[in-house]
Amino acid sequence: MTWIPPALAVNPWLTHTARIADIVSECDGIATYRLCLDTSDNASAYVFEPGQFNMLYVPGVGESAISMSGDAHEPDGWIHTVRVAGNVTRSLAQLECGQTLGVRGPFGTGWPIPQLVGKNVVVVAGGLGLAPLRPLVYHLVRHRSQFQNVSLIVGARTAAGLLYPTEYANWTQAGIDVQLTVDRATAGWNGNIGVVTALLDRLKLNQIERASVVTCGPEVMMKYVGMSAMQRGIPAEQIWVSMERNMQCAAGLCGHCQLGPAFICKDGPVLRYDRLQPYLFVESL
Ligand SMILES: Cc1cc2nc3c(=O)[nH]c(=O)nc-3n(C[C@H](O)[C@H](O)[C@H](O)COP(=O)(O)OP(=O)(O)OC[C@H]3O[C@@H](n4cnc5c(N)ncnc54)[C@H](O)[C@@H]3O)c2cc1C
Incomplete structure (x- = not known):
């Protein structure tokens, strides 16, 4: 379809x-x-x-x-x-x-689904960041054959903070490589411990030039995901992040959500990393 x-x-x-x-x-x-x-x-x-x-x-x-x-x-x-x-x-x-x-x-803008078709797709979510990514994951599951390898890296502070845990098995069964990590292990957790970028750095990626990364989570996490992806050789034009700012009108008029030249409500929330990169490194912007 x-x-x-x-x-x-x-x-x-x-x-x-x-x-x-x-x-x-x-x-x-x-x-x-x-x-x-x-x-x-x-x-x-x-x-x-x-x-x-x-x-x-x-x-x-x-x-x-x-x-x-x-x-x-x-x-x-x-x-x-x-x-x-x-x-x-x-x-x-x-x-x-x-x-x-x-x-x-x-x-707002959605995830760049047409640009992901035919690519190795790496989805990186931190905490509540999985919420805006879940509709994309559903799309990848439904149209799995249109994409090459699909990986989903999900991080949370503890296992209790991993959102939608009952869905991971279905996503794995649909051909998505789901990898979980927590900042702090609690009783019963025997999976990965550490930040999402540690998993991204280790991820097996064939044909790096055909890889795209989409990410949502705390801003500092997205900044480092972008840096890790670029260190792996993925160009900034193939990395997308979903940004949050104080939203008031949501129609591109009030300016509350302005970040550099972009209004997050209408130019975002999904933006290409190369467009955001200069602003992500300005403290408290
Ligand atoms: C495009 C977009 C999508 C979002 N999606 C979700 C979502 O799916 N689920 C969800 O729970 N939240 C989401 N948020 C964040 C949510 O809009 C804010 O948390 C919102 O301000 C909560 O309203 P409030 O009146 O309860 O808290 P407020 O009184 O507005 O804020 C409480 C505290 O959080 C701070 N704050 C407010 N907004 C932000 C922000 N964007 N980033 C960092 N700190 C902030 C304030 O300064 C204040 O200290 C999204 C934000 C944006 C811009």
Whole structure:
């Protein structure tokens, strides 16, 4: 099946009412929500590209940018994995199934799926960074034959922080080389210990010139993933990262999410490493 990016004709100011259909607790302070639009009865309402995000609005509290973390091919609602950080996400965490919130979106650039076709794809996720990457992993699984070797490196502070652990076996079975690592081993963990770049440095990569890296996680991690990948000989033009900044309007107008010449809401969140590289090395930017 060929990948056709969906049309991105959204009204950026229109907030839709969505009902929480399902809540899954992932780990301490992180839960996954399936949202169904109150007024929608058709699948086309849920079209998005892997890598895009929505603005979730908790009435009376405010809005937060939250990535899509579900399967873009499944018309069963919008799925978001949310970590409690401040006012909005704390209030969201107090909502229960059946309660409503507002949704604007989807916004932003998706993962560069057409450029990954025919390549060795290396996906590197740190902590909550697996959430925006999961729709891409679903795509790679569904269209596995379109890609060469596919590796997924997932890192977390401890094993309890590894997101979506029940899915790893399915992804492995689908032909994805899933490698896990933790910063700190806890009882029962007998896997890798250390940072994701240690696994990236050791990864067997045939035809390095045909390799592409996509990554999401803490900014410092993405910076080092980019450096490791480039040291392996992967050009910066074949590395993509998903960036976060303080998001307000999400429509490229307010400037809160500006990073260098880019507005993360509309030029990102997925950006090519060569475009970002000069800014990633400026402290506190
Ligand atoms: C494109 C995009 C996608 C995102 N996807 C997700 C997601 O899938 N799941 C998820 O849980 N979160 C995601 N975030 C982060 C989320 O938007 C912020 O954590 C948000 O500010 C939480 O809102 P709040 O009101 O609860 O906390 P706030 O009160 O806004 O913030 C709490 C604290 O976190 C700091 N902070 C806020 N935003 C950021 C940021 N972007 N980076 C670093 N520190 C920040 C603030 O300075 C403050 O100290 C995403 C952000 C962006 C820009």
